[in-house]
Amino acid sequence: DGGITQSPKYLFRKEGQNVTLSCEQNLNHDAMYWYRQDPGQGLRLIYYSQIVNDFQKGDIAEGYSVSREKKESFPLTVTSAQKNPTAFYLCASSMMGVGYEKLFFGSGTQLSVL
Amino acid sequence: QKEVEQNSGPLSVPEGAIASLNCTYSDRGSQSFFWYRQYSGKSPELIMSIYSNGDKEDGRFTAQLNKASQYVSLLIRDSQPSDSATYLCAVNPLNQAGTALIFGKGTTLSVSS
Numbered sequence: 001d002g003g004i005t006q007s008p009k010y011l012f013r014k015e016g017q018n019v020t021l022s023c024e025q026n027l028n029h030d031a032m033y034w035y036r037q038d039p040g041q042g043l044r045l046i047y048y049s050q051i052v053n054d055f056q057k058g059d060i061a062e063g064y065s066v067s068r069e070k071k072e073s074f075p076l077t078v079t080s081a082q083k084n085p086t087a088f089y090l091c092a093s094s095m096m097g098v099g100y101e102k103l104f105f106g107s108g109t110q111l112s113v114l
Numbered sequence: 115q116k117e118v119e120q121n122s123g124p125l126s127v128p129e130g131a132i133a134s135l136n137c138t139y140s141d142r143g144s145q146s147f148f149w150y151r152q153y154s155g156k157s158p159e160l161i162m163s164i165y166s167n168g169d170k171e172d173g174r175f176t177a178q179l180n181k182a183s184q185y186v187s188l189l190i191r192d193s194q195p196s197d198s199a200t201y202l203c204a205v206n207p208l209n210q211a212g213t214a215l216i217f218g219k220g221t222t223l224s225v226s227s
Contacts, residue, residue, distance in 0.1 A: 043158070090157055106157060
């Protein structure tokens with residue numbers, strides 16, 4: 001079945017540690033996205049990528065990094081510079097083209113600080 | 115800063131009633147609009163998309179768009195307890211391929227049986 005796989009489902013970060021959230025899709029979508037969701041809040045864009053080896057910062061990119069070495073994969077690293085990383089992280093993908101912006105979401109990763 | 119605004123709620127309706135959720139957006143050039151439903155602890159799922167002024171119906175759901183007023187709404191007819199969730203309004207602000215959607219903070223709907 002086609003879809004987006006995020007792992008792990010739960011992740012704990014120690015002070016000063018970098019952690020990487022995985023996102024893989026087999027939908028053959030060109031565009032991939034990372035959103036952050038805090039309790040009672042909507043989704044805020046961290047990074048997005050429209051093509052391999054290229055990505056753009058979203059509204060809250062500070063303290064995060066991404067790579068897009070393969071079309072299927074868009075991992076997110078939460079660095080030690082992100083001082084408040086506790087949140088629900090959602091990866092999504094979409095086709096390119098107006099009218100095709102429907103986002104397909106993964107099941108999310110809940111990141112907490114130890 | 116492009117914005118999407120929603121009342122956070124909670125919006126409480128009895129079973130069988132019509133639930134009306136509203137959304138306004140700041141970028142007048144926006145062309146694509148979406149409603150997502152999100153259950154607690156789960157990822158959002160798309161329930162409606164709308165691109166033209168007027169109404170679009172899909173089962174018990176109707177999306178309404180008024181670009182002149184920069185207003186999008188979602189009506190849920192014959193509301194069921196299973197409709198209890200947070201509803202997120204999302205907008206494509208640039209009408210460009212691969213542009214990331216901007217989301218509102220969501221409205222929490224509670225349907226009582």
